[in-house]
Amino acid sequence: MGKAQKKTGKGRLDKYYKLAKEQGYRARSAFKLIQLNKKYSFLESARCVIDLCAAPGGWLQVASKYMPVNSIIVGVDLVPIKPIPRVATFAADITTPQCRNLIRSELKDWKADVVLHDGAPNVGTAWVQDAYSQSELVLMSLKLAVEFLAKGGTFVTKVFRSVDYNNLIWVFSQLFGKVEATKPPSSRNVSAEIFVVCRDFLAPKHIDPKFLDPKHVFKELSASASAADKGTSANNTHANVFQPEKKRRKRDGYEDGDYTLFKKVGAAEFIRGADPVALLGTVNKIVFETEEEKEWLDFEGTTSDIKANCDDLKVLGKGDFKALIKWRAALREELGLDVKTKDTEEITEVAEVTEEVDEEQQIQQEFERIQAEAAARNKRAKRRANELKQRAIQRMQLQMTAPMDIGLEQTDATLALGQDDMFDLADTEKRLRKQGNELIDLSSPDISEEEDASDQESENELDVLDDEEERARKVAGLEAELDGMYDAYQERMKERDAKYKVKLERRRNKERDEEWGGVKSPNTDEEESDDEGGWDKMEEAKGHMDFESDDSDSDSESEAAESSAPSRKRRRLENGGAAATAGGRTKRKLVTKLEDPKSTAQTSRTAQLWFSRDVFANLSDLNDVEEDEQVSVEDEDEMSVDPDPAADQASSHDDSDFEVVPQEDDGDVWDVENDDEDDVRQDTIRKHGLLTAEAMTLAQQLVNREKTKTELINDGFNRYSLNAKDGLPSWFLDDENQHYKPNIPITKEAVDALRAKMRALDARPIKKVAEAKARKKMKAAQKLAKAMKKAEGVVQTADMTEKEKAQQIEKLMRKGMSANKKKKEVKVVVAKGAHKGIKGRPKGVKGRYTMVDSRMKKEVRAQKRREKANKKRKRT
Numbered sequence: 001m002g003k004a005q006k007k008t009g010k011g012r013l014d015k016y017y018k019l020a021k022e023q024g025y026r027a028r029s030a031f032k033l034i035q036l037n038k039k040y041s042f043l044e045s046a047r048c049v050i051d052l053c054a055a056p057g058g059w060l061q062v063a064s065k066y067m068p069v070n071s072i073i074v075g076v077d078l079v080p081i082k083p084i085p086r087v088a089t090f091a092a093d094i095t096t097p098q099c100r101n102l103i104r105s106e107l108k109d110w111k112a113d114v115v116l117h118d119g120a121p122n123v124g125t126a127w128v129q130d131a132y133s134q135s136e137l138v139l140m141s142l143k144l145a146v147e148f149l150a151k152g153g154t155f156v157t158k159v160f161r162s163v164d165y166n167n168l169i170w171v172f173s174q175l176f177g178k179v180e181a182t183k184p185p186s187s188r189n190v191s192a193e194i195f196v197v198c199r200d201f202l203a204p205k206h207i208d209p210k211f212l213d214p215k216h217v218f219k220e221l222s223a224s225a226s227a228a229d230k231g232t233s234a235n236n237t238h239a240n241v242f243q244p245e246k247k248r249r250k251r252d253g254y255e256d257g258d259y260t261l262f263k264k265v266g267a268a269e270f271i272r273g274a275d276p277v278a279l280l281g282t283v284n285k286i287v288f289e290t291e292e293e294k295e296w297l298d299f300e301g302t303t304s305d306i307k308a309n310c311d312d313l314k315v316l317g318k319g320d321f322k323a324l325i326k327w328r329a330a331l332r333e334e335l336g337l338d339v340k341t342k343d344t345e346e347i348t349e350v351a352e353v354t355e356e357v358d359e360e361q362q363i364q365q366e367f368e369r370i371q372a373e374a375a376a377r378n379k380r381a382k383r384r385a386n387e388l389k390q391r392a393i394q395r396m397q398l399q400m401t402a403p404m405d406i407g408l409e410q411t412d413a414t415l416a417l418g419q420d421d422m423f424d425l426a427d428t429e430k431r432l433r434k435q436g437n438e439l440i441d442l443s444s445p446d447i448s449e450e451e452d453a454s455d456q457e458s459e460n461e462l463d464v465l466d467d468e469e470e471r472a473r474k475v476a477g478l479e480a481e482l483d484g485m486y487d488a489y490q491e492r493m494k495e496r497d498a499k500y501k502v503k504l505e506r507r508r509n510k511e512r513d514e515e516w517g518g519v520k521s522p523n524t525d526e527e528e529s530d531d532e533g534g535w536d537k538m539e540e541a542k543g544h545m546d547f548e549s550d551d552s553d554s555d556s557e558s559e560a561a562e563s564s565a566p567s568r569k570r571r572r573l574e575n576g577g578a579a580a581t582a583g584g585r586t587k588r589k590l591v592t593k594l595e596d597p598k599s600t601a602q603t604s605r606t607a608q609l610w611f612s613r614d615v616f617a618n619l620s621d622l623n624d625v626e627e628d629e630q631v632s633v634e635d636e637d638e639m640s641v642d643p644d645p646a647a648d649q650a651s652s653h654d655d656s657d658f659e660v661v662p663q664e665d666d667g668d669v670w671d672v673e674n675d676d677e678d679d680v681r682q683d684t685i686r687k688h689g690l691l692t693a694e695a696m697t698l699a700q701q702l703v704n705r706e707k708t709k710t711e712l713i714n715d716g717f718n719r720y721s722l723n724a725k726d727g728l729p730s731w732f733l734d735d736e737n738q739h740y741k742p743n744i745p746i747t748k749e750a751v752d753a754l755r756a757k758m759r760a761l762d763a764r765p766i767k768k769v770a771e772a773k774a775r776k777k778m779k780a781a782q783k784l785a786k787a788m789k790k791a792e793g794v795v796q797t798a799d800m801t802e803k804e805k806a807q808q809i810e811k812l813m814r815k816g817m818s819a820n821k822k823k824k825e826v827k828v829v830v831a832k833g834a835h836k837g838i839k840g841r842p843k844g845v846k847g848r849y850t851m852v853d854s855r856m857k858k859e860v861r862a863q864k865r866r867e868k869a870n871k872k873r874k875r876t
């Protein structure tokens with residue numbers, strides 16, 4: 001060891017290693033002595049110290065530092081120690097008499113106040129061997145210590161926590177007044193070393209050499225240890241039987257003379273033996289070989305289970321062992337053996353106690369397991385809720401969602417957890433009960449306890465149903481709540497985002513114009529729908545659906561007056577009753593269609609034109625048309641079934657029932673019923689052309705006859721086209737509208753064409769510039785006209801010669817034409833560099849010029865800045 005030891009191993013370079021380096025100690029172990037001394041203060045008062053096993057000299061350095069000047073410090077080690085001021089060192093083996101002589105010669109008549117021992121045998125051998133050598137080394141150091149220590153002196157030694165430890169401590173305590181074991185902080189936790197500080201040396205006149213004889217000290221220990229081990233193994237035998245799950249490995253090897261792994265005993269030994277439990281713990285098999293034992297096989301208690309158990313004891317569990325012991329007791333009773341002997345009682349008692357303890361343990365374990373599971377479940381749920389929340393926050397940060405979504409998810413999470421929330425089921429139930437709505441009256445005094453129990457069961461069942469109903473109601477409530485919140489959110493967005501309307505409009509236009517605008521033409525619409533029966537019918541169907549869902553909001557007049565948010569809310573809540581009002585809806589739809597086009601704001605221009613044709617002028621009874629149309633609509637759309645045709649008919653004849661259902665434009669992007677949309681689409685396309693690559697691609701494909709109109713229409717029947725939208729929340733529909741749409745392929749040519757269009761648009765002058773130019777032109781014309789008028793006046797003047805007149809007219813015309821002339825450019829030349837300080841025209845400058853100081857530019861800019869700042873200040 002010593003200086004040969006490398007200090008590069010992992011963990012070596014800890015803080016004490018660095019501190020030792022910093023403070024010039026030769027070994028980090030120096031801090032162990034510092035800390036020990038800090039605790040026991042033995043160095044300061046010491047005049048003579050012997051350090052056994054001192055290399056490389058860390059402890060010697062500490063001793064030299066903390067001990068008074070002129071103290072005697074002697075260091076011994078197997079390896080030579082580099083000189084340390086005021087320290088005498090020599091190389092010797094502390095277990096040899098030569099070392100003792102050297103120390104003697106060094107100290108002369110002096111007695112040491114402190115003997116230090118930090119010895120460690122050279123590593124390399126097995127740990128057990130090291131430990132033993134360490135203990136031996138400790139004992140050797142103690143031998144030297146007792147020889148050289150003054151009365152009351154201190155012996156500090158390092159001991160490994162091994163089986164020898166207690167014996168060593170016992171020996172120390174025989175020789176010292178105070179013996180304390182301590183582990184200084186600088187001693188690594190992973191190290192088995194511990195320091196024993198023995199103070200107040202008793203200095204007995206005669207010390208029994210056995211105290212210092214390793215053979216004697218550690219022999220006793222090994223004897224006692226083996227005795228203890230035997231005790232343990234005896235105990236273990238019982239433990240093996242009653243707690244087979246906690247089997248321990250056999251570390252002691254096999255018994256003397258027993259070299260077989262397999263052991264079997266006769267059943268008689270087990271039945272008649274005094275220690276059946278120990279037997280069960282040690283043997284593999286119980287055999288029935290003698291006549292008597294074979295007879296026992298016929299004993300009624302010797303079941304097949306018992307036989308199987310006897311066959312292989314090593315695989316048995318606690319229950320099996322208990323069964324064997326019970327079988328033994330029964331058999332002993334049968335045999336007339338003294339079954340009530342103290343022995344058996346004890347065994348049974350032991351078994352029972354163990355069983356009780358085991359059962360308690362089992363219950364405890366089960367309880368702990370359930371608790372752990374519940375905790376884990378809660379943790380998982382919490383984590384899930386947190387994840388959802390985090391995700392929602394992220395989505396919100398990315399502007400993908402509204403803040404109220406978080407609340408929803410939280411609520412959902414709590415719903416899943418069954419924790420308290422505003423819709424707490426338990427609370428609701430309690431409230432219901434209070435209101436007298438309870439399904440079973442548990443408080444009834446007539447009901448006996450048994451009835452109570454059965455009622456409790458049925459109540460539980462009902463509770464489950466209640467819970468489900470309640471849950472469904474709760475979910476519906478939450479959805480309605482969410483709808484309301486979403487609407488409120490949209491309102492807020494509208495307020496906050498000035499461009500929201502533009503965006504919304506653009507989105508609608510986009511849908512209208514780009515997806516199908518290029519296909520439909522107003523003239524051929526009907527034809528197409530008749531021929532193909534596809535898109536228009538689909539649109540119509542959509543219209544029905546939307547119309548119906550819209551109408552559901554308008555079931556009562558008061559509802560129409562309400563804002564859209566609560567109406568949506570109610571729509572959710574009244575979802576169940578939607579079917580009942582289907583007939584009414586169909587009626588209203590038809591009523592709306594047959595309303596006088598002039599009086600209906602929503603009726604399209606196309607429809608107005610259609611109805612204003614002469615052919616309708618002679619129609620006396622519009623109701624017939626209504627009925628016909630209703631039938632046809634019903635044929636086409638099976639969804640709008642009228643459950644009460646009579647009532648419907650009655651209402652159809654009653655004009656007073658005809659009320660225009662206000663069609664609110666609530667931003668429902670799925671509403672395609674608007675009749676004049678085609679016109680709007682065509683107008684937009686005429687005005688702006690096609691604006692997306694998809695539309696352009698479709699247009700080009702049509703023009704190039706790559707696709708027929710029918711193909712395009714057929715393409716419209718895809719998974720995106722006929723989704724039922726009923727009952728879906730508006731936020732979901734909006735989201736779907738944004739993302740759930742067909743990915744129409746685009747061509748490079750279409751993109752190029754669109755780009756060219758955009759470039760042309762970019763190249764066009766902006767309105768302001770064009771207006772300024774026009775203004776300038778107009779002013780010039782006005783000026784010219786004025787000049788011409790004056791010139792005419794000049795011509796008519798009599799008292800002017802012709803020459804004068806010509807001169808005057810030329811002057812006027814020059815003035816009148818001057819507006820068209822460009823102002824001559826004045827070049828600004830900065831007076832710096834070659835132009836600095838020159839007089840006259842600067843070199844290389846032609847035409848009009850003006851010389852400016854470079855400072856002037858800066859000053860002008862500064863002036864402008866100041867003015868700007870002043871203006872701002874005034875404004876505020």
Ligand SMILES: C[S@@+](CC[C@H](N)C(=O)[O-])C[C@H]1O[C@@H](n2cnc3c(N)ncnc32)[C@H](O)[C@@H]1O
Pocket residue numbers: 001002026027029030052053054055056057058059060076077078079092093094095118119120121122137
């Ligand atoms: C941990 S080191 C001591 C470190 C010392 N306390 C210091 O602070 O520098 C243990 C020392 O014990 C020494 N040693 C082991 N067996 C020895 C023996 N039988 N006699 C003398 N020294 C021995 C080793 O050579 C080694 O240097």
